[in-house]
Amino acid sequence: MDEQDLARRASSGDRRAFAALYDLHVEAVYRYAFYRVRTDAEAEDVTSEVFQRALVAMPRYEPRRPFLAFLYTIARNIVTDRLRRQRPEASFEDAIAHPSDAPGPEERAAAMDDARRLRAAIGRLTPLQQEVVILRFLQDRSVKEIAQITDKPESTIRGLQMRALAALRELLGEVRS
Amino acid sequence: MSSPEDRELSEFASRLARYGDVHAPPEFRSRLRASLLAAPVVLESPGPPLFGWSRLGLRPIVASVLLLALLATAGGGVAAASSMPGDPAFALKRAAEDVQVALAPDDISRLDTLVTQSGRRLVDLETLAARRSSAVATATDEYLAAASRVETVLTRVAALAASPDRDAALARAEAASADHLARLQALATRLPEAAQQGIQRAIEVQQTVHGKSGDAPGRRGSPVAPTIAPARPSTAPATPSGRGGPPTGVPGRP
Numbered sequence: 001m002d003e004q005d006l007a008r009r010a011s012s013g014d015r016r017a018f019a020a021l022y023d024l025h026v027e028a029v030y031r032y033a034f035y036r037v038r039t040d041a042e043a044e045d046v047t048s049e050v051f052q053r054a055l056v057a058m059p060r061y062e063p064r065r066p067f068l069a070f071l072y073t074i075a076r077n078i079v080t081d082r083l084r085r086q087r088p089e090a091s092f093e094d095a096i097a098h099p100s101d102a103p104g105p106e107e108r109a110a111a112m113d114d115a116r117r118l119r120a121a122i123g124r125l126t127p128l129q130q131e132v133v134i135l136r137f138l139q140d141r142s143v144k145e146i147a148q149i150t151d152k153p154e155s156t157i158r159g160l161q162m163r164a165l166a167a168l169r170e171l172l173g174e175v176r177s
Numbered sequence: 178m179s180s181p182e183d184r185e186l187s188e189f190a191s192r193l194a195r196y197g198d199v200h201a202p203p204e205f206r207s208r209l210r211a212s213l214l215a216a217p218v219v220l221e222s223p224g225p226p227l228f229g230w231s232r233l234g235l236r237p238i239v240a241s242v243l244l245l246a247l248l249a250t251a252g253g254g255v256a257a258a259s260s261m262p263g264d265p266a267f268a269l270k271r272a273a274e275d276v277q278v279a280l281a282p283d284d285i286s287r288l289d290t291l292v293t294q295s296g297r298r299l300v301d302l303e304t305l306a307a308r309r310s311s312a313v314a315t316a317t318d319e320y321l322a323a324a325s326r327v328e329t330v331l332t333r334v335a336a337l338a339a340s341p342d343r344d345a346a347l348a349r350a351e352a353a354s355a356d357h358l359a360r361l362q363a364l365a366t367r368l369p370e371a372a373q374q375g376i377q378r379a380i381e382v383q384q385t386v387h388g389k390s391g392d393a394p395g396r397r398g399s400p401v402a403p404t405i406a407p408a409r410p411s412t413a414p415a416t417p418s419g420r421g422g423p424p425t426g427v428p429g430r431p
Contacts (some may be wrong), residue, residue, distance in 0.1 A: 015214055022210055030201035051213055052329060115199045137193045162186055169189050177268050 004063050011058040018058065021067055022051055028139055030072050034115070035122050035134045036079045046082070050075045065148075072149045078129065083127075121171040128152070128163035136161050215322035216329040238257050263312030264321040271319075280327075284337070285346045288330045292353045295323035299308075299357055306368055313368060317375035324357070324382040331389055340394025351390035354383045 003024065009017035033046035052091065053074050054061075061070050121128050131150055135141040136157075143161070147154040260266040274294050281287035298320040303332060305316045331350055337343050365376045 019210060019214055022213060026201055026206055026209070031199055034199050036401075040202075044201075047201065047205075048209050048212075051209060051331065052216070055213060055216060080282075112199065114196055118193075133193075137190045140194065151221055162183070164185050165190055166182075169186065 003067055007058075007061060007063050007067050011061055011063075018055055025068050025071055026051070028068060029075055031138060032072060032075055032134055033079070034050045035119050035138060036075075036130060037082065038119075038123065042082070046075060046078050049078050066145065067144055071147050072135070074118070076149065080127075081134055118172070121168055124171055125164060129160065129167060132157060132160050133168055137165065203226040212323075212329060244258070261305060261312065262298075262316040263305075263310070267319075284330055284333050285342050288334050288346050288350055291323070291327045292350050293308040295320070295327050295357070296353060299360060300324040303360065303364065306364055314371045314375065317368070317372040317379065321375055321379045321382065322385065324379055327354075327391070328382055328386050331386055333410055334391035337391075343393075344395070347390045347393050348410050351387060354387040354390065358383045358387065 001020075005020070006017045006020050010021055029050050030043060030047045033050070034040070034043040037043055037046060050071055054071055057074070061067070074173075122133060125133065128150065132146060135146045135149065136143070141158050143154050146152075146157045150157070257269060260270050278287055278290050278294075281290050298316070302313070302316040302320050305313050310316075327350065331347070334343060334346060334350075358380065361376060361380050365373070365380070368376055
């Protein structure tokens with residue numbers, strides 16, 4: 001059964017079909033959320049909210065559109081709402097020196113440290129640069145898909161991607177030095 | 178992409194994919210999946226309806242009529258009503274409860290209904306535990322699913338604008354979860370090994386419910402889960418009231 005069939009069945013209330021869509025896309029949604037918010041706990045909250053809203057909104061899902069794009073659009077709106085409500089962001093140095101999550105076994109893993117350092121650097125880009133970097137280079141989405149998700153012309157995304165990448169590289173260089 | 182700078186950026190981009198590889202914690206993944214599977218069916222209207230009856234909200238009524246017809250033909254209405262988790266007729270009882278949830282006019286009354294249902298599941302669990310029934314693990318799973326449904330709807334209610342109806346519903350949910358937590362902690366000492374994992378997860382869900390109902394914007398509650406058992410009986414009555422609203426931030430048709 002392909003994704004469109006699953007989405008059609010989920011739209012008519014088939015919960016197992018929705019669970020299958022969840023299995024397909026939860027990692028991508030979590031990764032997007034992870035790099036758009038400041039803490040692991042927030043990434044989990046955003047991921048939960050994305051799927052809860054998607055479940056309720058399934059009847060409004062247009063099957064011709066990729067399901068992941070539908071999820072990204074919901075995720076993007078949730079992140080934007082959260083950023084609007086939140087107090088001013090902690091400084092980059094604070095984010096590095098005082099990670100908000102309680103340390104646990106996996107916190108010590110070097111790979112996750114790298115990911116959190118990358119998250120802190122991405123957090124210093126503009127919101128649109130963040131989305132382009134995350135979707136294009138961490139999620140491997142096409143320029144066309146990103147244009148649909150962000151509701152921007154493809155030319156804007158194409159023009160932005162290298163500038164965003166250069167800015168990120170510079171920020172990571174600062175962190176490492 | 179021909180300049181050295183572009184080539185460097187391109188190499189940096191290919192390194193990024195490996196550098197930024199993160200995964201959702203497995204426990205979080207499975208818990209969210211379970212709560213999505215257990216969440217009550219509350220779908221939004223699909224925009225302009227194809228048929229008039231769905232615009233009039235008749236779909237849940239049709240569902241309840243069908244269910245009543247099913248119960249009548251099966252002759253099992255009474256058996257279903259008194260059934261316990263593990264009984265064959267319990268599925269009918271659950272189906273009737275789902276219809277009750279679907280018929281709730283808004284999320285506030287839906288929350289009350291689900292809190293009442295989770296109270297019933299706890300009584301089922303306590304009854305089966307007292308009988309040392311082999312269905313205790315099933316009853317624990319049913320309770321966990323009921324608590325997860327409460328958590329899902331409570332999240333939406335807490336996001337509504339503060340109002341006396343919303344705050345009263347949250348207060349009822351908070352009081353019920355405090356009572357449930359105390360009873361679950363008492364039960365945990367008596368349940369067999371097979372039900373221990375489920376009961377611990379149920380306690381975690383109820384702690385989340387308690388926190389969310391107390392921390393909702395615009396109201397003050399007790400954010401810390403209590404540990405002292407209040408007197409039984411426990412659950413708040415279902416009192417339909419107030420208004421719900423569609424969640425925000427959900428994309429529609431292009």
